[in-house]
Amino acid sequence: xxxxxxxxxxxxxxxxxxxxxxxxxxxxxxxxxxxxxxxxxxxxxxxxxxxxxxxxxxxxxxxxxxxxxxxxxxxxxxxxxxxxxxxxxxxxxxxxxxxxxxxxxxxxxxxxxxxxxxxxxxxxxxxxxxxxxxxxxxxxxxxxxxxxxxxxxxxxxxxxxxxxxxxxxxxxxxxxxxxxxxxxxxxxxxxxxxxxxxxxxxxxxxxxxxxxxxxxxxxxxxxxxxxxxxxxxxxxxxxxxxxxxxxxxxxxxxxxxxxxxxxxxxxxxxxxxxxxxxxxxxxxxxxxxxxxxxxxxxxxxxxxxxxxxxxxxxxxxxxxxxxxxxxxxxxxxxxxxxxxxxxxxxxxxxxxxxxxxxxxxxxxxxxxxxxx
Amino acid sequence: xxxxxxxxxxxxxxxxxxxxxxxxxxxxxxxxxxxxxxxxxxxxxxxxxxxxxxxxxxxxxxxxxxxxxxxxxxxxxxxxxxxxxxxxxxxxxxxxxxxxxxxxxxxxxxxxxxxxxxxxxxxxxxxxxxxxxxxxxxxxxxxxxxxxxxxxxxxxxxxxxxxxxxxxxxxxxxxxxxxxxxxxxxxxxxxxxxxxxxxxxxxxxxxxxxxxxxxxxxxxxxxxxxxxxxxxxxxxxxxxxxxxxxxxxxxxxxxxxxxxxxxxxxxxxxxxxxxxxxxxxxxxxxxxxxxxxxxxxxxxxxxxxxxxxxxxxxxxxxxxxxxxxxxxxxxxxxxxxxxxxxxxxxxxxxxxxxxxxxxxxxxxxxxxxxxxxxxxxxxxxxxxxxxxxxxxxxxxxxxxxxxxxxxxxxxxxxxxxxxxxxxxxxxxxxxxxxxxxxxxxxxxxxxxxxxxxxxxxxxxxxxxxxxxxxxxxxxxxxxxxxxxxxxxxxxxxxxxxxxxxxxxxxxxxxxxxxxxxxxxxxxxxxxxxxxxxxxxxxxxxxxxxxxxxxxxxxxxxxxxxxxxxxxxxxxxxxxxxxxxxxxxxxx
Numbered sequence: 005x006x007x008x009x010x011x012x013x014x015x016x017x018x019x020x021x022x023x024x025x026x027x028x029x030x031x032x033x034x035x036x037x038x039x040x041x042x043x044x045x046x047x048x049x050x051x052x053x054x055x056x057x058x059x060x061x062x063x064x065x066x067x068x069x070x071x072x073x074x075x076x077x078x079x080x081x082x083x084x085x086x087x088x089x090x091x092x093x094x095x096x097x098x099x100x101x102x103x104x105x106x107x108x109x110x111x112x113x114x115x116x117x118x119x120x121x122x123x124x125x126x127x128x129x130x131x132x133x134x135x136x137x138x139x140x141x142x143x144x145x146x147x148x149x150x151x152x153x154x155x156x157x158x159x160x161x162x163x164x165x166x167x168x169x170x171x172x173x174x175x176x177x178x179x180x181x182x183x184x185x186x187x188x189x190x191x192x193x194x195x196x197x198x199x200x201x202x203x204x205x206x207x208x209x210x211x212x213x214x215x216x217x218x219x220x221x222x223x224x225x226x227x228x229x230x231x232x233x234x235x236x237x238x239x240x241x242x243x244x245x246x247x248x249x250x251x252x253x254x255x256x257x258x259x260x261x262x263x264x265x266x267x268x269x270x271x272x273x274x275x276x277x278x279x280x281x282x283x284x285x286x287x288x289x290x291x292x293x294x295x296x297x298x299x300x301x302x303x304x305x306x307x308x309x310x311x312x313x314x315x316x317x318x319x320x321x322x323x324x325x326x327x328x329x330x331x332x333x334x335x336x337x338x339x340x341x342x343x344x345x346x347x348x349x350x351x352x353x354x355x356x357x358x359x360x361x362x363x364x365x366x367x368x369x370x371x372x373x374x375x376x
Numbered sequence: 377x378x379x380x381x382x383x384x385x386x387x388x389x390x391x392x393x394x395x396x397x398x399x400x401x402x403x404x405x406x407x408x409x410x411x412x413x414x415x416x417x418x419x420x421x422x423x424x425x426x427x428x429x430x431x432x433x434x435x436x437x438x439x440x441x442x443x444x445x446x447x448x449x450x451x452x453x454x455x456x457x458x459x460x461x462x463x464x465x466x467x468x469x470x471x472x473x474x475x476x477x478x479x480x481x482x483x484x485x486x487x488x489x490x491x492x493x494x495x496x497x498x499x500x501x502x503x504x505x506x507x508x509x510x511x512x513x514x515x516x517x518x519x520x521x522x523x524x525x526x527x528x529x530x531x532x533x534x535x536x537x538x539x540x541x542x543x544x545x546x547x548x549x550x551x552x553x554x555x556x557x558x559x560x561x562x563x564x565x566x567x568x569x570x571x572x573x574x575x576x577x578x579x580x581x582x583x584x585x586x587x588x589x590x591x592x593x594x595x596x597x598x599x600x601x602x603x604x605x606x607x608x609x610x611x612x613x614x615x616x617x618x619x620x621x622x623x624x625x626x627x628x629x630x631x632x633x634x635x636x637x638x639x640x641x642x643x644x645x646x647x648x649x650x651x652x653x654x655x656x657x658x659x660x661x662x663x664x665x666x667x668x669x670x671x672x673x674x675x676x677x678x679x680x681x682x683x684x685x686x687x688x689x690x691x692x693x694x695x696x697x698x699x700x701x702x703x704x705x706x707x708x709x710x711x712x713x714x715x716x717x718x719x720x721x722x723x724x725x726x727x728x729x730x731x732x733x734x735x736x737x738x739x740x741x742x743x744x745x746x747x748x749x750x751x752x753x754x755x756x757x758x759x760x761x762x763x764x765x766x767x768x769x770x771x772x773x774x775x776x777x778x779x780x781x782x783x784x785x786x787x788x789x790x791x792x793x794x795x796x797x798x799x800x801x802x803x804x805x806x807x808x809x810x811x812x813x814x815x816x817x818x819x820x821x822x823x824x825x826x827x828x829x830x831x832x833x834x835x836x837x838x839x840x841x842x843x844x845x846x847x848x849x850x851x852x853x854x855x856x857x858x859x860x861x862x863x864x865x866x867x868x869x870x871x872x873x874x875x876x877x878x879x880x881x882x883x884x885x886x887x888x889x890x891x892x893x894x895x896x897x898x899x900x901x902x903x904x905x906x907x908x909x910x911x912x913x914x915x916x917x918x919x920x921x922x923x924x925x926x927x928x929x930x931x932x933x934x935x936x937x938x939x940x941x942x943x944x945x946x947x948x949x950x951x952x953x954x955x956x957x958x959x960x961x962x963x
Contacts, residue, residue: 066434069467133388140397147409154413154481154513160467168472169411169519196388201381294521298473299431300559300585 008042008353009035021050025128025361028371030344032364036357044352046345048375055376059334064090065298067331069160074336074372076157077120077142080113081314082321082336083162088243088310089323090164094303101289102166107244108282109152109162110312112179115275116145117315119186121368122268125261126197128365129206134197141189144182151175166292176283183276190272198266207261211351211363215259221346224339225317226271227367229255230264237313249281261366271315302329316340316368338373345374408483413466413513415484416459418500420446422478425453426564426619428523429470429479437463438470443501450570451617460496468513472522475562475619480514482506517623524624528557530631535836539807542703542780545833546608546631551587554635558585560620560627567614567629572943572951573599577614577629584632592636593646600950601675601721602668604643604714605697607634608706611827611945643713644720658682659744661960664731664904667695668946669749669937672953673960674723680961684723685743689730693718695751696898696938697946700775700798702805733906740909740932745960748920748928748935749953750904756897758793762850763894767857771802771895779805786811787890791859793817793847794895795824800831802893803839814840814887816847816861818877846879853888860886900939909933916941925959926952934959 008014020031029050035043055074059067071086072079084106091098123138146156151172153161161168197203218228218235228235236253238246254270256263295301305327311320317339326332344367351363399406408414425446430438440455448454457470457479471479479499484506489495497504506512517523531547532538538545549557561581568574576595583592596603610630618626640646658681663670666688674684686693693715698706719725731739739746755770762768771792774784790806792799795817803813815834817824821843824831835841845861852858862884864877899918902910912930914921920935922928928935936952938944 062434063432065469066432069434069465069469131385143397150412151409152411154409154411154468155466158465169516172411192388192391195384199381199384201377202385204381205377290519292520294525296556297525297560297562298522299562 008037013037014042019360021047023361025364027364027367027369030369030371030374032348032352032360034352034357034360039357041352041355041357041360044349046348048344048371051371052375053372055372056334056336059331061330063299063329064164064301064303064331065295067334068163069158071336072158072160074338074376075314075370076372077370078113078117078315079158080109080162081312081319083160084110084244084312085310085319085321085336086323086334087162087164088312089308089321090303092308092310093306093323093325094164096165096293096295098166098293099290100287101170102291102293103244104282104286105167105171105291106162107246107249108179108279108286109159109167110244111275111278111282112145112148114315115272115279116142116149117368118268118271118275119145121315121365122197122265122272123193125207125265125268125362125365126200126203128361129203131197131200131203134193137189137193137196141186141193144186148175148179148182151178163292165295166290168292170291176286179279179283183279187276194269198269203265204262206359206362207265207366208258209260209262210359211261211264211355211366212259213264213347213351217347217350221342221350223317223342223347225314226264226267227317227339227343227347229253230267231259232257235318237311237318241311243310243312245282248285249278251278251281261362264366300329302327311337314339316343316370319373336373336376338370338376340367340369340371340373343367344369344371405486408485408512410483410511411513412481412483412485412511413468414482415461415487415504415506416457416464416470416499417480417482417504417507417509417512418457418498419478419480420456420500422476423456423500424451424476424478424566424617424619424622425455426475426562426566427453427455427457428473428475428562428564428619429457431562432469432473434467434469435463435465437461437465441498443498445501448569450613451566453564453566456498456501458496458498462495471513471515472520474515475523475564476622477515477517477523480512482509482512484509484512521624524620524622525560527560527625527628528553530628535833535838538704539837542808544707545704546634548638549628549631549635551639554632555585555587557628558582558632561585562619564619566617566619570613570617571599572613572945572948573954574951575599575614580636581627581629581632584636589636589639590646593640593643596633596636597643597647597675597717599954600947601672601717602714602946602950603633604637604710605668605706606630606947606950607632607637609697609701610947611943613947641713642716644717647717647720658961660685660742661745661747662687662739662743663747663749664736665695665749665751665937666693666725667749667751667937667949668697669751669949669953669956670695670747671718671723672950673747673749673934673936673957674953675718675721676954676957677960678718678722680957682744682957682961685726686718686723687726687729687731689728691727693725693727696776697949699778700772700801702775702801702808703780704804704808705801731904733904736904736909737906743932745932745934745963747926747953747956747960748905748933748939749937749949750900750902751938752898753901754899755894756899758847758894758896760847760849762852762857765850765852765857765892767890768850768892768894771798771893772898774893775801775805779809782809784809787856788812789856789887789889790814790891790893791816791887791889792893792895794893794897795819795821795826795843796895796897797826797830798898799893799895800826800834802895804830804834804837806891806893807837807839811890812840814842814889816842816845816859818844818846818864819875820844820866823874844877845885846877848884850892856888856890857892858886858888859892860884898938902939924955926956927959932963
């Protein structure tokens with residue numbers, strides 16, 4: 005018997021799947037010695053909806069309303085990855101304006117997620133006001149999404165070939181108004197969370213992600229950048245119009261929960277900067293390339309991997325076409341696979357029981373992208 | 377620990393004195409945005425029941441159902457979508473693909489019901505609170521073109537190039553172009569009901585899209601033994617109801633039929649008809665006339681095991697369709713390929729055999745059935761002073777007389793009176809013979825019975841159209857003729873008929889021309905019918921009345937094509953022949 009799970013020395017406990025501190029429907033099985041975790045095992049399987057298999061049974065166009073459902077807070081990344089893959093396989097040329105609109109959408113989505121995640125980090129420590137404010141700010145962005153796409157959560161807006169509709173009249177102004185409104189309140193948000201002795205006590209030096217783990221485990225996104233890495237697909241392999249936008253990848257050296265929270269806070273500023281740049285430089289023109297008859301749309305045989313930077317890091321789709329009306333195989337590679345399984349199990353050993361949800365939220369793990 | 381870190385979070389309390397960001401529901405609610413994807417609405421006047429919404433719905437939330445008040449009609453299946461909100465995911469694919477744009481989503485997103493069964497309803501039929509709301513997600517086909525797209529343009533000779541010769545104007549699709557055009561079909565099948573012969577249009581378009589041309593040809597022959605002819609000159613009722621035509625262009629069904637036939641040197645080889653009549657030795661049928669109706673009956677009767685004897689007064693088959701339509705629309709080079717099918721199918725042709733009334737009486741005894749498809753022989757007369765002058769001719773006889781060989785002298789300026797296909801064909805033929813052509817028609821251009829395409833092409837070829845001109849008389853003017861006309865204005869018919877041309881003023885206009893062609897209409901010469909038989913038939917306006925089985929009411933005698941009332945086009949004649957063949961085989 006392993007000493008870390010010896011029933012005489014340890015307490016055995018399931019954390020989740022029904023627990024407000026767990027990010028989504030997953031659970032962590034833990035063994036404690038006192039209140040120190042000696043071993044942690046992540047369990048998934050509560051949320052399996054078979055997205056990848058479902059996609060093999062649907063027409064190419066029918067999949068874009070499906071893929072967004074893999075991620076609730078940031079559905080657009082799935083639409084984007086899928087659209088990029090289909091476009092490359094089918095050899096579609098996306099109009100310039102559509103690329104700018106897509107970048108705008110992706111940045112708005114990242115903005116909304118980071119507002120929620122930043123506030124949510126405080127929420128895990130019982131600082132509910134921060135969590136509520138985060139949700140409220142996100143809702144202002146959802147109002148914009150509703151106006152642009154017709155839905156608040158599942159936008160189904162980025163489709164292979166472009167986007168479904170042009171920006172409504174005066175939309176740019178309303179985006180800027182929301183940015184200004186949230187921007188004005190961010191210092192207050194900072195005082196509530198970052199300049200909070202409770203938050204600092206509970207996050208500084210807690211949940212360390214060692215810089216060498218970044219390469220060893222293949223960590224991405226805020227988890228990697230919070231440990232000094234500069235990995236960012238937006239810069240490393242620019243997609244859509246990120247190559248034309250002037251920005252610096254943000255990074256923090258602290259390796260702990262606080263620096264990851266701070267990083268998200270800085271990502272909020274970066275998104276606001278990018279959204280403003282996009283609105284300034286948006287060209288005119290059509291927003292969608294013509295597609296063939298949707299029910300007879302065959303895509304030439306081939307395979308492709310597309311990747312983009314989601315709010316949680318590199319997010320990729322591997323799509324295979326056999327020349328038929330439906331994809332032969334679609335594989336979704338979400339960053340949470342490593343973060344919630346390998347990394348979380350490693351980080352929890354030696355951590356305090358009270359810090360489990362704190363650590364988990366700092367990784368913003370998302371079970372649907374683990375079990376597609 | 378810094379002192380400010382202890383104090384600063386409490387500054388959030390200042391928010392208590394400020395306006396809340398949240399909405400105090402239910403006192404206030406959040407209206408859906410202008411583009412909100414809420415519950416469905418359907419404009420029943422626009423909906424044609426094509427079922428595209430059902431087809432695209434990934435969740436099987438939409439089913440097409442029969443609705444009271446929406447009866448099936450030409451170009452309308454009579455079915456309407458029923459949306460199940462237990463399945464709908466509000467992706468709005470149904471909206472973006474709706475071929476007429478009738479379906480839309482309202483911006484209502486809240487609906488409470490205690491009856492689970494009402495969570496599915498037929499938008500537009502079942503009244504809902506949001507039926508009249510203007511806001512919500514609706515289609516914009518100018519952005520996506522998912523509901524209608526432009527067709528692949530048919531390569532054609534340029535007008536100035538084509539007027540100098542009789543070469544076919546249409547050049548034909550390449551296999552790549554045909555595949556793209558055929559794959560635009562959404563398989564709704566509305567065209568099948570519109571086609572008089574009910575051809576298997578969605579199926580053969582699919583076969584062409586898949587590159588299986590022999591399958592396409594076999595499908596043609598199920599309901600049409602003259603697909604190549606129809607592929608060139610059909611009136612294409614199918615395209616007029618095509619669901620893709622509402623917001624884009626109808627699929628080029630006719631051109632695709634032509635394309636598939638052109639892929640083979642011999643159509644009978646594709647059909648392998650000589651191998652097997654389905655059920656030999658079923659009797660003998662005499663068919664009068666080798667026009668589309670006669671040929672169609674001959675083909676299906678032969679295939680069903682009858683001995684079909686076809687009698688033709690001329691030396692060649694094909695009737696008016698084959699001989700009056702000029703080379704540049706229907707080249708004679710396709711004639712042998714077409715007739716080969718009928719010969720291989722086992723039809724017996726008796727050319728140069730004029731059938732007299734005595735023959736008819738004999739035939740009605742000798743044969744098991746008789747199918748009269750004698751078609752049109754007479755050009756209608758026109759009563760204005762001067763029609764008897766030597767330079768005044770009947771356009772129909774002119775066309776039937778192989779004008780394209782250049783044997784007929786028409787002079788340097790020609791006038792054509794009429795607005796039908798015969799008028800257009802005559803005008804364009806004269807143009808190719810080197811004449812300058814004027815068309816005089818009593819009504820407006822939109823009222824012309826000619827095929828729209830023919831009118832357009834004639835205009836491109838710079839034929840001088842003079843619509844709303846009433847002919848007065850023709851006079852001799854030296855070696856030439858002078859045609860006098862008056863200008864007309866359109867007066868609405870109080871009884872709701874089409875507007876009538878009425879002379880505008882007393883002014884007479886004159887044009888000097890070399891030849892005047894009368895293209896007023898054609899009729900059948902039923903003189904060959906013996907009185908004993910004709911007396912028992914109902915003959916109205918020179919046309920034999922028949923029932924839905926082409927039966928004349930006289931024992932064993934059927935009729936079809938232009939001797940019976942109907943649209944007077946090729947596909948209708950083909951359908952008549954097929955119906956008669958079926959009726960005879962079931963007799």
